[in-house]
Amino acid sequence: MDFELNKEQQMIRKMVRDFAENVIKPRTVEIDTEAKFPIDIFEQMGELGLMGIPFPEEYGGSNGDTLSYAIAVEEVGRVCGSTGLSYAANVSLGASPIYYFGTEEQKQRFLTPIAAGKALASFGLTEPNAGSDAGGTKTTAVLEGDEYIINGEKCFITNASYAKTITVTAVTGKNQDGRNIISAILVPADSEGLTINSGYDKMGVRGSDTAEIVLDNVRVPKENLLGDPDKGFKQFLHTLDGGRISIAALGLGIAQASLEKALAYAQERTQFGKSISKFQAIQFKLADMSMEVELARNMVYKAAWLKDQHKPFTKEAAYAKLFATETAFRAANQAIQIHGGYGYMREYEVERYLRDAKLLEIGEGTSEVQRMVIARQLGC
Ligand SMILES: Cc1cc2nc3c(=O)[nH]c(=O)nc-3n(C[C@H](O)[C@H](O)[C@H](O)COP(=O)(O)OP(=O)(O)OC[C@H]3O[C@@H](n4cnc5c(N)ncnc54)[C@H](O)[C@@H]3O)c2cc1C
The missing domain is CATH 2.40.110.10 (Butyryl-CoA Dehydrogenase, subunit A, domain 2)
Known part of the structure; x- marks a missing residue:
């Protein structure tokens, strides 16, 4: 087994992280408070080639794999849940069914502009x-x-x-x-x-x-x-299987952000004469968060890898979606707890992580539906 990302996947992580840190992050508070869709950010993501990562070049894509795309969603989600959701929906729900099931003409006409970042789809x-x-x-x-x-x-x-x-x-x-x-x-x-x-x-x-x-x-x-x-019903079940990997990746990004913020705050906040990171109660929360983030990442990447290998991935996509999104909610909740009263204030942003993470337990199949999918895969 090889857990190393290849050169291309590492490059995509770096490119998307730089873009997310420099372009999206300064706008995340405004995007949330004004509830305004940042169309200019989507235009820039299109120019960077992010909309076409998992599609072939002949349809305006960049010939990447599902894992690279999941990493891109994770990195966008790490700074902004709203942008991450619209990005994941555009690629997984807007473009992918046309790629999976479209005729050559439909792909040229409808998929190419989406993958090339010139149009959005739903x-x-x-x-x-x-x-x-x-x-x-x-x-x-x-x-x-x-x-x-x-x-x-x-x-x-x-x-x-x-x-x-x-x-x-x-x-x-x-x-x-x-x-x-x-x-x-x-x-x-x-x-x-x-x-x-x-x-x-x-x-x-x-x-x-x-x-x-x-x-x-x-x-x-x-x-x-x-x-x-x-076969419309079967087709959209297949579309949702793929989409679940990206919602899981988005949950992973929010969970990672929650861990990073909570750790940084725990190290700088002093109570009873010492850093709160020295209290075992806080350390155990951070240890659990870190372990769950790692486990969620392994599940998301494995589901993406299975899809890339053209192996069955329905059950693993449901595992990843269920676990990573519930991890995001738990991690955001603990990040607020570690911030104490400050965590309840908008300024510290961790409360936004919790609000954004909640949607992930509902969209593209609720947590209950994921459990139903897994049970069905077990033969129940
Ligand atoms: C912000 C947002 C974006 C969205 N984007 C899209 C989109 O782009 N395209 C799209 O088509 N949809 C989209 N959705 C819809 C989303 O996929 C649905 O909300 C979701 O599938 C749940 O459906 P529902 O809201 O009707 O809830 P219901 O199906 O009514 O479920 C209500 C509750 O009952 C539970 N439940 C239902 N059936 C069972 C059962 N058999 N066993 C146990 N529990 C059950 C559910 O888990 C849930 O807890 C979006 C939703 C939101 C909020």
């Missing part, structure tokens, strides 16, 4: 009454002549207000058992009948755009159907 699966139970999708797409006519409503969709393309899931018919066939369809964001509203007032990841979408007789050419029409 994935619209969740509906007001279909969250964990995505099979309960109510949105419909009816084929009329050469066009699909789409009607329905999607909620909580990341990046939708800034996206050029939104992949939406919709019921396109019934199979032999009378069950709904759910397909994925590429919808240009400027389509007539499409309304995008980003009025949510969120607890955390406040600078990540989250929108609801209403589709009112939206017409798209039938060529916009993505992949096998009968």
Whole structure:
């Protein structure tokens, strides 16, 4: 076994860390307090090639691997949860399904601008009454002549207000058992009948755009159907498996940041005449945080490695997502505790880590859903 990152992966870590420290970090407080999507930062990330890390050069990507991409998400997440979430959603949910299932023409037309960093994209699966139970999708797409006519409503969709393309899931018919066939369809964001509203007032990841979408007789050419029409459900489960690695990487980044801040504060804060880092109660918290961060990193990198080896990774992606995101929440909570009253104040930033980390236990499959996925993989 080789736990060393290769040269390219080390280079990506350094490049993204420099960018995150120099460009994103000075803006993180403003991004959170003003709940403003930092579009200019995304343009710069696009120019650096970050949007195309896991895609081939022929589609505007940089031919990297999933592990390099996970490292990039980790480094962005280490400074800003909002930017990390929008980045992960753009690559894993916006671009990846087009890469996995698109025709050559769809890849050229829709994937290339996203991977090249010239356009953002979203994935619209969740509906007001279909969250964990995505099979309960109510949105419909009816084929009329050469066009699909789409009607329905999607909620909580990341990046939708800034996206050029939104992949939406919709019921396109019934199979032999009378069950709904759910397909994925590429919808240009400027389509007539499409309304995008980003009025949510969120607890955390406040600078990540989250929108609801209403589709009112939206017409798209039938060529916009993505992949096998009968396997839409399986396709988005595969998309979510990959996406979970990036949400896990984001959790890892927040957990790492929590550990670093807590350690630095513990070393500088004095009570009872000595550094609080000399109290065993504080040392044990830091020791547990450090161990869990290490374990989360191993799980995230292993899931990414399995995907890169084209081996099954559903269970390991669920392990990584579940453990790394719950680690992020625990680590952020302990970082606040180690900061005492100061940790409760916005100025010290650790409270933002906790607010941002909470979302990671919900999006792309809640912690309960991850446990269901793992149990199913065990044969339960
Ligand atoms: C900021 C943000 C960004 C998001 N981005 C996107 C996006 O880009 N695209 C997208 O499609 N969606 C997105 N989502 C939606 C997200 O994926 C859903 O919120 C999530 O899957 C949970 O669905 P729900 O909110 O309907 O909760 P529900 O499914 O109603 O769940 C409520 C509770 O019940 C539990 N539960 C449900 N079913 C079971 C069960 N069978 N067994 C045990 N417990 C169960 C859940 O774990 C949860 O605790 C986003 C959400 C947020 C908040």
